[in-house]
Amino acid sequence: MVKNRLTNSKFLAMLFTALMITLLVGCSSDNSGASSTDSGQKENNVAEGDWEGQKIKVQLIGDFKMESSTDPITGEKTEGVTVLKEEFEKQHPGAKVEFIIMPWEGYTEKTQAMLTSGEADVYQMPGVPDFSSQGVLEPLQPYIDKDDEFDLDIFIDNQVEGWKSLGPDSDELEIWGLPFLGDARFITYDKALFDQWGVEYLSEYPTMEEIAEKAKKMTGTNPETGEQNYGIWFRGDWSSAFTLINAAEGQNGQWGTGFAWDEIEFNFDSPEMLNGLNWLLDMQDYAPKGIVSNQGNEKWLTKDNNIAIMLNQGPGDMIKQVYAQGLEDRIGIAQEFKNDEGRGGLFAGSPITIAKDSKNKELAWEWIKFATSDFTQKYVFEEAGGMPAVKSATEWESVKEKEQLMLPVLEAMSTPLTPRYPWGSAQPRFILTSEIEAALTGKRSAEKALEKAQKESTEWLKNR
Numbered sequence: 001m002v003k004n005r006l007t008n009s010k011f012l013a014m015l016f017t018a019l020m021i022t023l024l025v026g027c028s029s030d031n032s033g034a035s036s037t038d039s040g041q042k043e044n045n046v047a048e049g050d051w052e053g054q055k056i057k058v059q060l061i062g063d064f065k066m067e068s069s070t071d072p073i074t075g076e077k078t079e080g081v082t083v084l085k086e087e088f089e090k091q092h093p094g095a096k097v098e099f100i101i102m103p104w105e106g107y108t109e110k111t112q113a114m115l116t117s118g119e120a121d122v123y124q125m126p127g128v129p130d131f132s133s134q135g136v137l138e139p140l141q142p143y144i145d146k147d148d149e150f151d152l153d154i155f156i157d158n159q160v161e162g163w164k165s166l167g168p169d170s171d172e173l174e175i176w177g178l179p180f181l182g183d184a185r186f187i188t189y190d191k192a193l194f195d196q197w198g199v200e201y202l203s204e205y206p207t208m209e210e211i212a213e214k215a216k217k218m219t220g221t222n223p224e225t226g227e228q229n230y231g232i233w234f235r236g237d238w239s240s241a242f243t244l245i246n247a248a249e250g251q252n253g254q255w256g257t258g259f260a261w262d263e264i265e266f267n268f269d270s271p272e273m274l275n276g277l278n279w280l281l282d283m284q285d286y287a288p289k290g291i292v293s294n295q296g297n298e299k300w301l302t303k304d305n306n307i308a309i310m311l312n313q314g315p316g317d318m319i320k321q322v323y324a325q326g327l328e329d330r331i332g333i334a335q336e337f338k339n340d341e342g343r344g345g346l347f348a349g350s351p352i353t354i355a356k357d358s359k360n361k362e363l364a365w366e367w368i369k370f371a372t373s374d375f376t377q378k379y380v381f382e383e384a385g386g387m388p389a390v391k392s393a394t395e396w397e398s399v400k401e402k403e404q405l406m407l408p409v410l411e412a413m414s415t416p417l418t419p420r421y422p423w424g425s426a427q428p429r430f431i432l433t434s435e436i437e438a439a440l441t442g443k444r445s446a447e448k449a450l451e452k453a454q455k456e457s458t459e460w461l462k463n464r
Helices: 002-027 035-046 082-091 105-118 128-132 142-147 189-198 207-218 240-249 271-286 317-325 359-370 374-382 391-395 403-413 425-439 446-463
Strands: 054-060 098-100 122-124 178-183 186-189 230-233 307-313 330-334 348-354
Touching: 002 348, 035 128, 054 105, 054 359, 082 098, 082 178, 082 359, 082 374, 098 105, 098 403, 122 359, 128 348, 178 403, 186 189, 186 403, 207 230, 207 271, 207 307, 230 271, 240 271, 240 307, 240 425, 271 425, 317 403, 330 403, 348 359, 374 391, 391 403, 391 425, 425 446
Parallel strands: 054 098, 054 122, 230 307
Antiparallel strands: 122 348, 178 348, 186 307, 186 330
């Protein structure tokens, strides 16, 4: 009997102890009443759900594809922007990103319409000066200042400065967009033709006189192949304004001064511009017919090429095409004309911006950082065929494999005159282009063409 009572007492004591442990565990909760285990889950859920329910739309321009596809130049499979979506959403749990991809044709007008209707949060925007002045973009300096993890030094020299522009109330140039797609212009030449003609390769920084001398020597019947060769080619249509401006820069001239529309003064009829246009007229004698209509260069970057020197070349599909055809040892790159300070050439590419009316600006800023990270910049180069805008690109294996051409391209991105020509997407560009065409086709003398371009561009400024 005593033994049974002791046994029961031990059992009750053990039961009481177990109940107390249970109660103590239950009491070890946070102020919200959750257990320690629940508290840990809650903390994880908070971290994972920081972006829960937030969504941004990102507009991209050009050759981006939503899904995987076959590259028409290399024949290789390339990944679509879905890989960017997956990685961004992985890094920002709970967030969603959607893409709106548009072609280059008419992108300015389409972007304007999208901004008006509030269609996207983030925009790829080559014409950022035109939009920042409208007050439709978010200034990025405040985000840069408060983000300790972000550093402007990641970008290739001159890239950030090149995209600075004015806001509706700005007195100084500010950051409204950060580099996303890099771009540049340079002079490309065919070493095989130089060898066949016995002409020394172009120097790294050629002058107009050097180009003229060598283009003249290689125009005619090739002494080895018996084929007709042309010393030079350049577009006489949409990019001719930039080719001419660069010729002026090589003489220490420039397009004009100012950035705000009410401060701009054009120098389209300057002595340097006139000398440059007359030089282009001379170069036309060493080029195939049809440069005004973008013809005569059909064999360029092929094994049957018949043109020695190409002005105002952009990387675009050039890098891909050269390596796809095994021409990497045949093609050389020289820099565009530079002034005495080593500056000159078109600043090109695409920055990325945040819309002023975005409802999720913090998430949009996260996308800006993601878009300029090595992950996305490698995607731009390796999958989309674009040029990276970050310094780290020189260390990528994919760039090192093509460094013979890529390193001069990246250098060209760091040396143009900045900021970007403010009139580059506006009417003065098309006025100047039209007058260059008039001179190239013999409708007007170089002097009369530039006088007309100066007069009409100045009037446009006054009536803008």
